[in-house]
Amino acid sequence: xxxIERKEIKQRMSRVVIHQGTVYLCxxxxxxxxxxxxxxxxxxxxxxxxxxxxxxxDREHMLSATIYIKDMAHFAAMNAVWDAWVPEGYAxxxxxxxxxxxxxxxxxxxxxxxxxx
Numbered sequence: 001x002x003x004i005e006r007k008e009i010k011q012r013m014s015r016v017v018i019h020q021g022t023v024y025l026c027x028x029x030x031x032x033x034x035x036x037x038x039x040x041x042x043x044x045x046x047x048x049x050x051x052x053x054x055x056x057x058d059r060e061h062m063l064s065a066t067i068y069i070k071d072m073a074h075f076a077a078m079n080a081v082w083d084a085w086v087p088e089g090y091a092x093x094x095x096x097x098x099x100x101x102x103x104x105x106x107x108x109x110x111x112x113x114x115x116x117x
Contacts, residue, residue: 007055023057025051028048029044029108037077038077042081044110057115059087063114064093064095067109068101
């Protein structure tokens with residue numbers, strides 16, 4: 001039977017789940033929700049970096065990313081930060097959809113699946 005490892009377990013969710021070398025991250029949002037889209041995107045991605053590192057993974061091992069954006073008017077600005085963050089040649093499969101956020105000040109959220117190193 002395969003082992004499932006969970007990190008930072010809360011009642012509602014685990015921030016990281018690892019199963020058979022695949023890393024699943026819960027949705028990540030900005031560190032400070034009162035900032036603009038660029039800052040929210042960058043701090044959200046910084047959190048992804050930290051969680052991937054904790055799971056023996058990194059940006060080059062991302063398999064897929066789903067980005068939820070509050071308003072597609074922010075799409076280009078969010079993508080500018082994303083494009084600078086993803087290592088060239090290692091872009092994951094990605095979807096980006098407009099969605100209502102859990103809190104009105106949040107502009108973007110991401111969910112990532114990655115392979116361990």
